[in-house]
Amino acid sequence: MPYQLNGTVVEHDEEGYIQELDKWSKELAELIAEDEKIEMTDEHWEVVNFLRDYYEEYQIAPAVRVLIKAIKKSMGKDKGNNKYLYTLFPYGPAKQACKIAGLPKPTGCV
Amino acid sequence: MSADAQVPESDDRKKFLYVNRRAPYGTIYALESLEVVLIGAAFDQDVSIAFFDDGVYQILKNQDTSGIGMKNFSPTYRALGDYEVTKLYVEKESLDERGLSPDDLMEITYEDEDDDWEEKPSIRVVERAKLSEIMAEQDVILSF
Amino acid sequence: MLHTVNKSPFEKTTFESCLNHARPGDAVLLIEDGIYAAMKGTAMADRIAGMNGELSLYALGPDLAARGVDEGALLEGISVVDYGGFVDLVAEHDVTQTWL
Numbered sequence: 329m330p331y332q333l334n335g336t337v338v339e340h341d342e343e344g345y346i347q348e349l350d351k352w353s354k355e356l357a358e359l360i361a362e363d364e365k366i367e368m369t370d371e372h373w374e375v376v377n378f379l380r381d382y383y384e385e386y387q388i389a390p391a392v393r394v395l396i397k398a399i400k401k402s403m404g405k406d407k408g409n410n411k412y413l414y415t416l417f418p419y420g421p422a423k424q425a426c427k428i429a430g431l432p433k434p435t436g437c438v
Numbered sequence: 439m440s441a442d443a444q445v446p447e448s449d450d451r452k453k454f455l456y457v458n459r460r461a462p463y464g465t466i467y468a469l470e471s472l473e474v475v476l477i478g479a480a481f482d483q484d485v486s487i488a489f490f491d492d493g494v495y496q497i498l499k500n501q502d503t504s505g506i507g508m509k510n511f512s513p514t515y516r517a518l519g520d521y522e523v524t525k526l527y528v529e530k531e532s533l534d535e536r537g538l539s540p541d542d543l544m545e546i547t548y549e550d551e552d553d554d555w556e557e558k559p560s561i562r563v564v565e566r567a568k569l570s571e572i573m574a575e576q577d578v579i580l581s582f
Numbered sequence: 583m584l585h586t587v588n589k590s591p592f593e594k595t596t597f598e599s600c601l602n603h604a605r606p607g608d609a610v611l612l613i614e615d616g617i618y619a620a621m622k623g624t625a626m627a628d629r630i631a632g633m634n635g636e637l638s639l640y641a642l643g644p645d646l647a648a649r650g651v652d653e654g655a656l657l658e659g660i661s662v663v664d665y666g667g668f669v670d671l672v673a674e675h676d677v678t679q680t681w682l
Binding site for chain 2 (some may be wrong): 583596597599602603604605676677678679680681682
Binding site (some may be wrong): 365385386390391434 | 473475476479480509510511513514516519520549556568
């Protein structure tokens with residue numbers, strides 16, 4: 329089932345990643361998060377926004393270890409670690425957060 | 439002096455070189471190569487990339503694909519440092535033959551974990567003979 | 583090091599680039615359309631002669647046969663190998679660079 333938001337339809341692939349990146353909005357992010365059983369808090373948004381900025385700059389969604397290192401550098405080690413990010417996104421920070429951020433599946437996730 | 443001298447010999451990491459000899463948008467090779475590098479980076483090997491012949495065109499500055507309906511993947515080369523790919527060898531002769539100088543290339547840097555995260559250039563312009571020597575030192579060479 | 587080249591030297595610069603980067607003692611195996619570089623009397627002949635025996639040059643027999651290139655039409659110093667010989671060459675060298 330495509331995501332349905334205020335009467336518009338946004339297609340996604342079999343894993344829930346949206347196909348057209350410019351269809352993303354904060355409201356859509358909330359909707360995808362709901363599907364992922366995640367309630368978006370400021371901490372979640374901080375990671376999602378970080379990913380969107382990373383994508384804007386480098387045109388890729390980073391692999392999880394790359395994400396952790398980059399967050400550690402910009403937000404400190406209290407947030408740039410596995411435990412913190414998996415607490416926010418239990419099924420994988422890169423995968424779940426990227427999906428919510430409207431990005432493709434991370435490059436280099438094995 | 440060069441970072442490749444710092445790789446410990448004792449571990450079982452192998453030296454992988456990705457060879458890029460093609461221009462970026464006319465064929466899929468350059469993008470495929472970049473994706474393989476990013477995926478392969480998960481395996482913690484000693485990775486280098488060589489750009490020569492038309493491969494040097496992959497890392498030219500100021501690429502703008504908005505008019506050709508293709509994704510501009512050139513910014514992704516600047517993420518290689520995050521993936522711990524920090525040795526990008528560019529052949530001087532290939533630049534010369536194409537009327538290019540190192541200033542025509544994108545600025546690609548990495549932060550050296552062993553040196554207080556100092557930002558250092560990833561691009562090393564080398565002469566042909568040096569590049570041949572680098573290729574001879576590899577365990578695995580992957581051509582694109 | 584073993585180099586393999588599979589492009590005609592008259593269509594692509596692959597073979598030229600291989601020669602520019604190969605080091606003395608390396609082996610070069612010409613396969614597929616690469617075998618045209620091994621023929622006598624071409625614009626590449628002098629370039630290959632200029633290597634002065636620094637490289638060992640091979641051509642893959644089945645690719646010659648498929649293209650109607652007789653062994654007698656090859657330059658001096660080119661050794662013809664079959665698939666088994668190809669495997670032997672790969673095994674004899676630490677690393678193979680596949681020029682595409």
